[in-house]
Amino acid sequence: MSALLPIINHLIQQNPQHQRNLAEFTGKTVSFSIAGFRIQGRIGEDGFLEAAQGMADTEIIFHNSTIQKLLQNQQPGVGDIRIDGDLFLGMALLPIFSGLRYDAHADLNRLFGENAGALIAEKADAVRQTVKQIGQSIAEQIGEFSREPESPVPDAATLEAWIEEVDRLRDDVARLNARLDRLERDIWL
Template structure:
């Protein structure tokens, strides 16, 4: 069931990516395995350049993706293939890799079929602003937490404080070494 859903999503994205289906159609009949996390999907490429579930046969290419790659691809270009491992037929692997890198979801296009163009654009714009706001808020919170931990709570050291401390330790070590030599000379007399 998850495998079918994953292939549907990928085929949908292929349909919205210019040239992707044509590039894949050159490999009609080729078999591949796509694995992400605990999910593995065996598929073949049909004459239209789409993925069709295939339970039989040995895959010519195995693509191992990060567990959340399919979901991150919706909002982050190239997320699908970042950190991927590809094994097998080099030409097929190169075509699959290029197509998977260029897949991007056009949420406004899909929403416009349901709610119309103006509302879809507004919804996607609002969602983008909310996502940017959440990222900004997360960055500010992390910065504030770091400052609190370093300045107020004394849990962390700033790099400048660590450098100063290190310099002082070095000076103390050198002074101690000179003092030991002096004591040694005095004891010899």
């Protein structure tokens, strides 16, 4: 999938040491398979990936368990990744590619300038932290609920009915807030 090569090359560009390390493998072709996507590229003299066809020298296959572990902030193990083809090449490239890190702050500074970029990054980090805390809280509550011996496990219909009721309550609160806003405007006019 050559449409992803520019994204990978952008990551490589943001990590100059990894770019230099990749340049040592000029001419080698690598293929990645992850979550149903296959990305293949030939490593150029500058360390960037170029579109390539045919057999790859090495193929690094990430099993679904890799994604699950990464989403849970766990380190994937040996059984989560398979290397086909040139095993030594795959083992040499795997730490280079897995070490690529995205620097959103650099892109924000480039697009909006340093001050605006810093402000956007700060706000985005605050939102990320809030969402993370909410997710952890929900996970903890579900975990506590499921450990209670008398806690029933709801079926799909019960859960759907509960979700519909929450949606109805949310809509009712929104309508009530709109009425209160109108009433407040009418009082002050």
